[in-house]
Amino acid sequence: MMSAHALIVEPFETLAFMRAALVACLALALTNGVIGTLLVLRRMSLDGDVLGHAVMPGAAIGFLYAGSSPAWLSLGGLASGFAVAALARLITGERARHDAGLVAFYLVALSLGVVLVAWRGSNVDVMRVLFGTVLAIDRRALVQIAVVSSVIVLVVAALYRPLAVGAFDPAFLRAVGARAPYEAVFLALVVLALVASFQAFGTLLAVGPMLLPAAAARCWGLGVAASMALATGFGLAASVAGLLLSYHGNLPSGPAIVLAAGLLFGISAAATNSWRRLAPLIGRDA
Amino acid sequence: MTYFARFYHPRLASGSRVAPPSLDLRVSPAATGRGFADGRVLLHDVTVRYGRRIALEAVSGEFAAGSLTAVVGANGAGKSTLLAAIAGVVRLAGGVVQRAARQQLAYLPQLAAIDLDYPLTVSELITLGGWREFGPFRSPGTVLRARVAEVSEMVGLAGRLARRIGELSVGELQRALFARLILQDAAVILLDEPFAAIDAQTISVLLDWVAQWHREGRTVIAVLHDLDLVRARFPSTVVLARRCVAWGATEAALSVMAA
Numbered sequence: 001m002m003s004a005h006a007l008i009v010e011p012f013e014t015l016a017f018m019r020a021a022l023v024a025c026l027a028l029a030l031t032n033g034v035i036g037t038l039l040v041l042r043r044m045s046l047d048g049d050v051l052g053h054a055v056m057p058g059a060a061i062g063f064l065y066a067g068s069s070p071a072w073l074s075l076g077g078l079a080s081g082f083a084v085a086a087l088a089r090l091i092t093g094e095r096a097r098h099d100a101g102l103v104a105f106y107l108v109a110l111s112l113g114v115v116l117v118a119w120r121g122s123n124v125d126v127m128r129v130l131f132g133t134v135l136a137i138d139r140r141a142l143v144q145i146a147v148v149s150s151v152i153v154l155v156v157a158a159l160y161r162p163l164a165v166g167a168f169d170p171a172f173l174r175a176v177g178a179r180a181p182y183e184a185v186f187l188a189l190v191v192l193a194l195v196a197s198f199q200a201f202g203t204l205l206a207v208g209p210m211l212l213p214a215a216a217a218r219c220w221g222l223g224v225a226a227s228m229a230l231a232t233g234f235g236l237a238a239s240v241a242g243l244l245l246s247y248h249g250n251l252p253s254g255p256a257i258v259l260a261a262g263l264l265f266g267i268s269a270a271a272t273n274s275w276r277r278l279a280p281l282i283g284r285d286a
Numbered sequence: 287m288t289y290f291a292r293f294y295h296p297r298l299a300s301g302s303r304v305a306p307p308s309l310d311l312r313v314s315p316a317a318t319g320r321g322f323a324d325g326r327v328l329l330h331d332v333t334v335r336y337g338r339r340i341a342l343e344a345v346s347g348e349f350a351a352g353s354l355t356a357v358v359g360a361n362g363a364g365k366s367t368l369l370a371a372i373a374g375v376v377r378l379a380g381g382v383v384q385r386a387a388r389q390q391l392a393y394l395p396q397l398a399a400i401d402l403d404y405p406l407t408v409s410e411l412i413t414l415g416g417w418r419e420f421g422p423f424r425s426p427g428t429v430l431r432a433r434v435a436e437v438s439e440m441v442g443l444a445g446r447l448a449r450r451i452g453e454l455s456v457g458e459l460q461r462a463l464f465a466r467l468i469l470q471d472a473a474v475i476l477l478d479e480p481f482a483a484i485d486a487q488t489i490s491v492l493l494d495w496v497a498q499w500h501r502e503g504r505t506v507i508a509v510l511h512d513l514d515l516v517r518a519r520f521p522s523t524v525v526l527a528r529r530c531v532a533w534g535a536t537e538a539a540l541s542v543m544a545a
Contacts, residue, residue, distance in 0.1 A: 041404060162422045165414065168404035174375040175393040176417045221450075223405045 008240075011247045018243060021134045021253065024142055024200055025239030027149040028209060033232030034156050035193040036214030038186065041224065042167045045211050046102060047088070051187070052194050052207040053106040054084035056113030059129060059198060064120050070141040073129075074195050077203075081191035084109065085184075113203065132202030132254045134243075141199050148196040152189055159185065164224050201254045208258035209235055212265050219268040234264050321387050325351040325473035325505035327372055331381035334367050341367040344381070345530045351473075352503040354496070356516040356536065358543070359526035365509040366396065368526060369476045372507065385474055389418050392472035394463055396479050402452045408462050409447035412438055415469025430469075437465045442491060457488035464492055475499055477508040481515070493519060513540060 012018045039048045058080025059073045066072035084105065117126050137145075156163065162182045166173045173182070197206035213234035217227045242257030249256075322328075327349040334342040342364035349355055357365045370376040372383055373393040385391065392415075415437075416430040426434075438447055441461040451459060460480065467475060477496075481489045496519070499506050510516050516523055516536060523539040525532040532542035 043401075159422070168401045168406060169395070169399070169414075171370075171373070171375050171393065171395040171399055172414065175373045175391065176388060178422060180422075221405065223407075227405065 007248070008244060011244060017135050017137075018247065020137045020139075020142055021200075021243055022239065024134065024137045024145050025209075025243070025257070026236060027146050028197055028200060029213070029232050029235030029239060031149040031152045031193045031196060032210040032235050033213060033217075033230075034153055034228050035190055036210040036212075036235075037217065037224065037228045037231050038156070038163060038167065039190065039211065040214045040218050041164075041227075042186075045215070047187075048190055048194075048211060049207045050088070050102045050106040051081055051085060051190055052210075053110045053113075053203055055081045055191070055194050055198055055206070056109050056129070056203040057116065058083075059203065060113040060116035063117055063125065063129065070138075070144060070199050074144065074198065077195045077198050078191065080109070081195060082188065085187040085191055088187075110203070128202065130202045130204045131252065132198065132200045132205060134200040134253045134257070135246075137200060145196050145199065148192055152193055152196070155185070155189060201258070205254050205258050209238070209261055212258065212261035213238060216261070216265040216268040219265075219272045221272070234268075235261065238264055321385050321390075322351075323386070325349075325386060325390070325503070326384075327386075327474060327505060327507070328384040329372075329381070330384070332368075332371055332378060332383060333380035334364070334371055334376055335379040340379075340528065342371065342526075343529050345526070346381075347524070347530060347533045349505055349507055351505055352500070353522055354500040354506045354520055355508070355522040355524060356520035357507060357509045357524045357526060358511070358513065358516060358540075359531070362528075363526040364528050365526055366478050368524075369393070369478050369507065369509060372474075373476055386472075390473040391476070392467045392470035392474070393476045394467055394478055394480060397456065397459065397463075397482070400451075400459075400463075402459070404451065406451050407447065408438070408443060408449050408451060408454065409434060411451055411462050412447075412465045412469060415466035418470070433469060434465075437468050438462075440468070441465045441495070455485075456483055457485045460484050460492065461488060464495055468495070472504065474505045475507070477506065479509050479511070481510070481512065516540070 012022055036048075039045055055077035058076035058078065060076070061080075062069075062072035062074070062076025065076075088102065088105070113129065114126055117129050159182065162173060162178055162180070163186055166178075166182050166186075193210065194206050197209060200206075201209060214227070214231040216234050217231035220227075220230060222230060238261035239257050241260040243253055245251060245260065246253035246256040329348070330346050332342060332345045333340065345364075345368065357368060359365050367376065371378060372385060373391060374383070374388065375393070412434045413426050413430065416426055416433070419430060420426050435444075435447065438444055441464050443458060443461050443465065446454070446458065451462065454462065464480075480492060480496075484492070493515075496506055496508070508520070510520070517540065520536055522534060523532070523536040524530065525539050525543045532539040
């Protein structure tokens with residue numbers, strides 16, 4: 001029987017790459033909690049997913065150009081993410097939203113990215129771009145993640161009220177004359193957050209640590225700020241649990257973290273649902 | 287800039303009290319300038335398209351300052367679009383809307399446009415009415431907070447301030463949105479189907495507020511379906527069927543509609 005210390009603390013104590021992964025996950029949990037909550041509140045989860053894959057072709061071009069350097073991968077991903085976000089806004093701005101179009105978008109982006117990477121790289125490179133390498137995060141990548149995360153959190157803090165109001169009553173925000181393109185700023189923040197996550201979780205999974213903790217936190221019916229805090233907490237818990245799971249079980253770490261987040265979502269949904277059913281029976285407010 | 291600029295027209299703005307509202311303005315859509323100082327709303331050839339569909343075509347007319355007007359018409363006649371055009375939340379395909387500045391405008395969208403699942407309290411919702419005072423970045427002051435409590439009592443929502451908007455009945459939600467309008471203290475008030483699916487008791491409370499705004503000299507424009515209500519409480523009426531069918535005293539306008 002392993003002691004709790006050996007189970008939980010030792011992997012981080014002895015291995016530098018586990019510590020780096022933990023710090024990266026902490027930074028990402030912060031931005032993902034904030035951005036993910038806003039995505040869920042705006043009912044834009046699918047858009048987040050599409051943008052996650054939109055990062056792919058650009059990152060692939062970055063890879064072709066410079067190999068697996070984090071800076072070039074991110075720059076490429078940022079460029080194609082912004083391009084797709086702008087394109088999607090153009091399309092949805094003209095007519096009612098088209099989820100079939102969005103889905104087509106992401107399938108094409110994903111395939112294009114895989115083809116581009118496979119053209120010059122190996123299968124390992126493809127896997128790395130798709131699922132990320134949270135255990136191979138070096139100092140430079142760590143600094144990059146920390147800087148991007150800080151910028152995102154600061155921008156959301158500064159624009160908190162218009163972003164929050166725009167999510168529930170956009171006509172009011174426009175009618176009172178808020179002229180800044182908050183919608184576009186928000187999409188840009190989502191792309192930034194996805195690019196920050198890209199290195200750790202890859203293009204397929206980056207949306208997971210963003211949406212799952214936020215969706216789990218949303219179940220508990222808290223206010224916006226409290227939801228963000230809870231989502232961050234959930235994200236962090238999922239990261240620690242996932243990293244330990246992958247260490248002890250010798251499992252891929254990114255998917256393990258996303259699975260842990262999914263488990264938290266399942267528990268949250270089940271617990272709050274059964275409370276809603278149970279509460280009237282024992283005479284409490286649901 | 288041009289997007290917002292097209293809502294205003296320079297010739298009238300330079301002397302809004304002097305210039306008579308002649309409808310032969312020959313304005314360019316990109317006209318710039320400032321709006322009216324009072325609650326007058328002037329439409330000139332206003333056209334709105336959604337994709338290829340024309341929602342509103344060449345509507346011209348004037349809502350006098352302090353007027354109380356109902357907008358009626360069949361479904362899809364462009365009633366909500368007209369309000370959205372005046373509020374400046376849809377892009378005009380042509381024409382000009384001239385009215386007071388945004389700070390003097392309050393707009394109540396249809397209830398369906400509001401996301402009720404959003405975790406917002408009644409108090410936060412009403413407080414938004416003070417947006418002009420605190421804007422996107424500052425926090426609401428203590429005077430405003432006191433006003434929120436006061437206004438919530440006036441619409442019969444005292445003791446509900448801490449509730450989530452999702453827990454309210456439709457009638458209570460509409461009361462809360464009216465409280466927000468009261469706080470906005472605007473010269474022009476636009477109401478999109480304010481009484482749809484609302485209980486009779488709430489309707490009478492809200493109608494009293496509409497009458498109160500009218501007495502205070504604010505311009506009120508409301509999209510309505512209940513023609514009896516329009517006859518009883520609204521002196522003027524606009525009848526829309528994508529184009530403007532009739533615009534004037536309620537009885538006369540409604541008789542055109544019946545014919």
